[in-house]
Amino acid sequence: MIFTTKAEYGVRLMVELGRQSGARTATSLKVIAESEALPLAYLERIVALLKKAGLVESTRGAHGGYRLSRSPEEITMDDVILALEGSVAPMNCFVDDTDGSSRVLCSHEADAGQGCATKLLWMRVQGGVMEKLQQTTLAELVAFSHRENTPPPTERENLTHA
Amino acid sequence: MIFTTKAEYGVRLMVELGRQSGARTATSLKVIAESEALPLAYLERIVALLKKAGLVESTRGAHGGYRLSRSPEEITMDDVILALEGSVAPMNCFVDDTDGSSRVLCSHEADAGQGCATKLLWMRVQGGVMEKLQQTTLAELVAFSHRENTPPPTERENLTHA
DNA sequence: TTCAATCCTACCAACGGGGTCGGAGATGAA
DNA sequence: TTCATCTCCGACCCCGTTGGTAGGATTGAA
Ligand code: FES
Ligand code: FES
Numbered sequence: 336m337i338f339t340t341k342a343e344y345g346v347r348l349m350v351e352l353g354r355q356s357g358a359r360t361a362t363s364l365k366v367i368a369e370s371e372a373l374p375l376a377y378l379e380r381i382v383a384l385l386k387k388a389g390l391v392e393s394t395r396g397a398h399g400g401y402r403l404s405r406s407p408e409e410i411t412m413d414d415v416i417l418a419l420e421g422s423v424a425p426m427n428c429f430v431d432d433t434d435g436s437s438r439v440l441c442s443h444e445a446d447a448g449q450g451c452a453t454k455l456l457w458m459r460v461q462g463g464v465m466e467k468l469q470q471t472t473l474a475e476l477v478a479f480s481h482r483e484n485t486p487p488p489t490e491r492e493n494l495t496h497a
Numbered sequence: 498m499i500f501t502t503k504a505e506y507g508v509r510l511m512v513e514l515g516r517q518s519g520a521r522t523a524t525s526l527k528v529i530a531e532s533e534a535l536p537l538a539y540l541e542r543i544v545a546l547l548k549k550a551g552l553v554e555s556t557r558g559a560h561g562g563y564r565l566s567r568s569p570e571e572i573t574m575d576d577v578i579l580a581l582e583g584s585v586a587p588m589n590c591f592v593d594d595t596d597g598s599s600r601v602l603c604s605h606e607a608d609a610g611q612g613c614a615t616k617l618l619w620m621r622v623q624g625g626v627m628e629k630l631q632q633t634t635l636a637e638l639v640a641f642s643h644r645e646n647t648p649p650p651t652e653r654e655n656l657t658h659a
Numbered sequence: 660t661t662c663a664a665t666c667c668t669a670c671c672a673a674c675g676g677g678g679t680c681g682g683a684g685a686t687g688a689a
Numbered sequence: 690t691t692c693a694t695c696t697c698c699g700a701c702c703c704c705g706t707t708g709g710t711a712g713g714a715t716t717g718a719a
Contacts, residue, residue: 396686
């Protein structure tokens with residue numbers, strides 16, 4: 336399993352916020368939790384990561400909630416995933432324990448001038464993942480998840496009922 | 498963390514076998530375990546996965562050991578990783594519990610005809626990983642880790658003894 | 660027959676993931 | 690002013706998986 340549910344829930348949350356990015360009013364976590372059937376208390380901890388990364392803004396108090404700090408088109412998924420997972424590392428020698436970033440701490444490199452056999456592979460894989468993440472914007476995911484939201488106006492009834 | 502140490506150790510093991518793919522005699526796990534400083538008993542379980550996948554062959558008994566069943570150039574890393582990890586799934590909704598393969602069991606798809614918001618993202622990421630794995634051959638990794646092994650034929654004696 | 664190897668199963672400790680709880684500040688509405 | 694909602698924050702807990710060990714059975718060369 337590459338990603339944890341933090342990433343899954345966090346992406347879902349972002350998509351939900353992306354849907355409402357036009358709205359004036361912030362969206363409360365409670366609404367999102369119910370609409371996506373996710374545990375509220377857990378979501379609170381997840382959205383904190385997104386906030387720390389500057390991807391969402393919050394207003395406290397009654398009628399408060401969260402909204403995107405940029406438009407969905409300007410948010411690439413590598414920012415989102417990095418904020419949620421800390422790093423996208425194929426192996427633990429890729430994650431810097433101090434700050435959680437993705438520096439390569441290959442312990443086998445210094446040995447006898449030998450190249451670490453696996454490093455080449457992991458680097459490529461990580462590159463492949465990061466590439467795909469950078470190429471994907473939140474706006475795309477929002478569009479992809481359009482249900483009865485902006486449907487091709489025909490055959491609405493196929494969706495609502497069989 | 499995308500991959501477990503199974504993948505790490507397994508790849509190291511394959512590289513080590515790849516180095517000796519010219520040799521007549523099979524290589525024992527003990528030798529590999531010592532040269533790579535990996536726990537022997539654990540390696541036994543790992544190599545079993547590789548054997549089940551048909552990537553290595555074994556001869557039992559004294560002076561037995563393992564050798565590659567194909568040449569390193571013909572072995573792509575997706576086979577290796579798949580054999581070791583079972584599947585490369587970005588999320589558990591991608592792994593079929595019955596056989597461990599990588600079918601997509603998206604539980605959010607049927608809902609009201611809505612596309613699962615995250616599916617698009619995970620599919621792309623998985624595609625990126627698989628692509629990189631397929632593009633990388635064992636031979637490349639062996640070459641990358643070339644130390645004094647297939648050295649410009651001088652100074653052989655450095656290896657056999659100091 | 661002895662030794663060195665593969666093979667196989669069961670067992671175990673530790674860690675991280677996934678989640679809950681309780682409470683402490685904001686803040687608008689009644 | 691009070692109250693209902695929110696965001697925020699830390700501690701806590703359960704449990705599956707990972708990483709690894711132990712012990713043996715089987716095979717085959719010397
Ligand atoms: S030890 Fe992991 S890349 Fe070298
Ligand atoms: S539930 Fe995971 S892809 Fe839809």
